[in-house]
Amino acid sequence: xxxxxxxxxxxxxxxxxxxxxxxxxxxxxxxxxxxxxxxxxxxxxxxxxxxxxxxxxxxxxxxxxxxxxxxxxxxxxxxxxxxxxxxxxxxxxxxxxxxxxxxxxxxxxxxxxxxxxxxxxxxxxxxxxxxxxxxxxxxxxxxxxxxxxxxxxxxxxxxxxxxxxxxxxxxxxxxxxxxxxxxxxxxxxxxxxxxxxxxxxxxxxxxxxxxxxxxxxxxxxxxxxxxxxxxxxxxxxxxxxxxxxxxxxxxxxxxxxxxxxxxxxxxxxxxxxxxxxxxxxxxxxxxxxxxxx
Numbered sequence: 058x059x060x061x062x063x064x065x066x067x068x069x070x071x072x073x074x075x076x077x078x079x080x081x082x083x084x085x086x087x088x089x090x091x092x093x094x095x096x097x098x099x100x101x102x103x104x105x106x107x108x109x110x111x112x113x114x115x116x117x118x119x120x121x122x123x124x125x126x127x128x129x130x131x132x133x134x135x136x137x138x139x140x141x142x143x144x145x146x147x148x149x150x151x152x153x154x155x156x157x158x159x160x161x162x163x164x165x166x167x168x169x170x171x172x173x174x175x176x177x178x179x180x181x182x183x184x185x186x187x188x189x190x191x192x193x194x195x196x197x198x199x200x201x202x203x204x205x206x207x208x209x210x211x212x213x214x215x216x217x218x219x220x221x222x223x224x225x226x227x228x229x230x231x232x233x234x235x236x237x238x239x240x241x242x243x244x245x246x247x248x249x250x251x252x253x254x255x256x257x258x259x260x261x262x263x264x265x266x267x268x269x270x271x272x273x274x275x276x277x278x279x280x281x282x283x284x285x286x287x288x289x290x291x292x293x294x295x296x297x298x299x300x301x302x303x304x305x306x307x308x309x310x311x312x313x314x315x316x317x318x319x320x321x322x323x324x325x326x327x328x329x330x331x332x333x334x335x336x337x338x339x340x341x342x343x344x345x346x347x348x349x350x
Contacts, residue, residue: 061335064328068321075317081147082310089240089303095206096237096296103293110286111255113279124276126219126283129252130228135172137195137227137251138162139218141234141294142182143302144201149312151235151243151305152181158245159233163190174227178214178295195226206299211292218291219284222251234294235301241308243301250290253283 059067114127140159142152159175159182166173175190177183178198187194198214200206218230230251235243 059331061328061331064324064331068324068328071317071321071324075314075321078310078313078317082307082314085303085307085310089300089307092296092300092303093237096293096300099293099296103289106286106289107255110253110279110282113282114253114255124280124283126222126251126287127253127279130225132228133171135174135227135229136166137174137176137218137221137230139176139178139214139230139232139250139291140182140186141232141298142177142179142185143298144180144199146181147309148302148306149309151302152179152185154243154245155233155235156182156185158247159186160189162231162233162247163193176218179298195221206292206295208288208292211295212288215284215288215291218251219287227251232291232294234298236297237300237304240304243305246294246297248290248294250287253286 138159140155142155146152163173163175173190173193174195175186175193176196176198177186177194179200183194183197196217198217200210203210221227222230229249231247231249233245233247236246237243
């Protein structure tokens with residue numbers, strides 16, 4: 058049975074931990090608001106941009122003059138997986154859920170005889186994948202010094218990916234990130250960005266849509282827009298990840314704060330019982346000594 062001093066020290070330690078988790082929760086809540094606003098404001102632009110690219114791609118089809126980013130290399134042998142996670146931990150299962158989805162994709166591709174290469178964005182994903190798949194790493198992007206994500210950060214990543222694609226290092230590129238739903242729900246996603254893949258229109262009206270004449274022709278427009286589309290998709294994924302990270306951290310720190318409070322209550326009860334037992338024993342000794350006299 059621990060002594061009164063040990064219990065008192067432990068209660069003080071848990072109270073200090075609760076102060077830290079509470080402070081981290083409040084910081085995450087403040088950052089979440091900004092990150093959530095940025096992610097939600099970027100969604101309409103990304104969706105409309107993809108819709109325009111989808112319409113252009115549908116008009117071009119699989120013609121011989123289609124840009125390489127749309128038509129692909131003609132092979133499906135080498136896959137580049139861009140795994141986006143956080144630079145820091147203490148955010149619940151946010152990082153592990155993305156890595157888990159990436160692991161499943163890696164094993165599936167390997168079982169199909171494909172070659173897999175991994176580009177990590179964020180330290181936590183790299184740390185978790187390094188043990189089993191370190192030999193597959195071809196690069197890493199560290200965003201630890203970035204105070205606020207900007208489009209330039211996505212352009213930097215996109216430029217590296219496009220250079221590797223033009224150099225023939227891979228055939229298909231897929232990004233892994235977490236889409237923000239709300240504070241308690243973040244959904245891991247995988248999205249193919251090279252060759253460009255667009256969802257089919259949901260209705261016949263959307264499928265037919267208005268007809269446009271483009272100047273210059275669709276192929277030249279796509280050749281200019283598709284690299285920007287890669288950067289836009291990466292930027293959107295980074296924003297979704299940032300909001301998901303703060304939401305997961307806020308939820309995790311809230312749970313930790315409540316757990317610390319419950320532990321303090323239990324330790325306080327145990328301390329009071331032990332203290333009462335000590336007082337009772339001292340009273341018994343005093344009474345026994347007085348009766349002996």
